Amino acid sequence: MSKTQSLVVMLILALLVSACGAAPAAPADAPATAGESTGGDAAASGRCGDPSKLSESVSFYNWTDYLDPEVLNMFTAECGVKVVYDTYSSNEDLLAKMQAGATGYDLIIPSDYMVSIMIQLDMLKELDHANIPNLANIYPRFAEAPYDPGNVYTAPYQWGTTGIGYNEAEVGGIPDSWDYIFNPEVAQKFAGKMSLLNDQREVIGAALKYLGHSMNSVDPDELEAAKQTILAIKPYVATFDSDSFGDLLVSGDVIIGHGWSGGYFQDIYASDNENLGYVIPKEGGVIWTDNLAIPKTAPNPYTAEVLINYILDADIAAMITNFNYYASPVETAEPLILDEIKQDSGIYPSEETLAKMEFLRDLGEGTLLWDRIWTEIKSE
Amino acid sequence: MTAVPVSKIELKPTRRRVETLQILGLIGPTALYLLLFFVFPLLIVFVYSFLKRGVYGQLVWEFNVLNYVRVFDTLYLSILWRSFVLALLNTLVCLVLAYPFAYYIARVENARTRNLLLVLIMVPFWTNFLIRTYAWRVILANDGPINLILLNTGLISQPLQLIFTNFAVVVGLVYGYLPFMVLPLYAAIERIDFSLMEAASDLYANGWQAFRKVLFPLSMPGVIAGSILVFIPSLGAFVTPDLLGGAKTVMIGNLIQGQFLTSRDWPFGSAFSVLLMLMVLGATLIYFRKGGRTL
Incomplete structure (x- = not known):
């Protein structure tokens, strides 16, 4: 092989490498390991469900910068379940990954219109409300959302x-x-x-x-x-x-x-x-509302339901909103949310504004x- | 490797089998890798390009060629044309900038200096392309260093609009692809026998004539290799137009990406990809026919 030819081959390889680095969602797509925490043996409290039915770990696929990492550490400490946390940056990324055959996720957070698509594509598992008593904590209008009336497949996570x-x-x-x-x-x-x-x-x-x-x-x-x-x-x-x-x-x-x-x-x-x-x-x-949902392919659906229930607990929901400034659908969390957030009409709009959304x-x-x-x- | 050299083995059939095994051992892993991660995905794309999009973006197994017909819509052809012009412009600017530079490196006497210059060309690749593109956003910003220097020296009174312009896109592309032009040019020029240039001037050629009639034709393999290496990837560029151009136009890359994510029309995106691949393949074949033989 001549010098020029070998150079050309080397350069093509270098190009391929740099092209991979420039993939569309590169900045936000890297798996976040910050939220990963190892299991502790802390005694299960009331919000951990039936400890004998919990799996060792649960895989949570969420949006970038959308959760206070401390919440996952607390869940691990309280319930003894290790959380494997990974992130995406758009609904379309999530759908593409699920359609391409990703099967390991127990809990995902699609937005409203993506929930409709996933229900139509038969990708979501029906929730067992008996395992999610905290669904009673949410504002009534989230229980009758047009994309999933009655919370058959999803529970609201946050909205904006x-x-x-x-x-x-x-x-x-x-x-x-x-x-x-x-x-x-x-x-x-x-x-x-x-x-x-x-x-x-x-x-x-x-x-x-x-x-x-x-x-x-x-x-x-x-x-x-x-x-x-x-x-x-x-x-x-x-x-x-x-x-x-x-x-x-x-x-x-x-x-x-x-x-x-x-x-x-x-x-x-x-x-x-x-x-x-x-x-x-x-x-x-x-x-828009982002929603907690369990894929049909989830290996640990029971533990995922317990984690949904945990996230809908008043103090946890308030922690998440105080971290990322998105409004919480959990009514009982309201007293615990910072005043500067609650009083901002851009985050919590008036009923009159909401009616036009x-x-x-x-x-x-x-x-x-x-x-x-x-x-x-x-x-x- | 085996301790016994292959040539020492007398029995013919055994020897052939050993050779076959050796060849398999050498190319097997690469061939298997390419088959699994290159040929197979390519086949999937090819098959998908003849399917239909379902209402919810799923694949419907009804074979048809409508996706290919759709590509020839003037809307999509204009996008193809724009990407083509941008890639060509980028290639020409890279060629004009890289040629004197490659010539200089090839003529440096000291081998250590020459190697140092070559390493310096590769240095930018140590940082991710996306990060370097974001850096250009800072450099070209309204309150960025270029505008600050020009304002402070009194050359301008209002900040120049540099970022989110076509100029910024070309700057970003040329910056990104220049090394791919310099290196093949260097390799080609370095091998030229420069006594031919002296002969040209002995025969009363002036500097321009010697360049045009002797140096440039002899460096042609490098020019063609460099042009192909710059043209092909810049044809599919979409990160640079988005970040530095403000995403105000669609390039082929954006269009295909959008079909797979936003519109969930995988069959159309696949058809467009297949056609793009055929175009690139055509360009590469021309390269091997025109320049490859003289390498």
């Missing part, structure tokens, strides 16, 4: 909204309407300083809401109108970003942005800039039309 993050001094007021993003005359003032989520359901959905339609519309005319609306303001968009929208607001690269409540709050509360805030637009927006639903065949509209928006 999609809205607008802003720098009040730079924007010149609180942008409490989708007008600030989708009305070209208003949005042009933020040219090059505005971010949108890089997520077709959220961006097209918000434009539909601005136009007064449902965020789950599959009507071609309504979607075409939403596309035109987004194209009109696209020149003013600095970036489509679903990972670091909070950072961009704090660093000043953008002054107004579209993003998830908790993502903004984690960065806003960590910053000492008094001008930063998050608001739910008055037209309403997306409300919409859950994203799976679009079925409509997904293909949405994908085409999104590709057209991005290609223009």
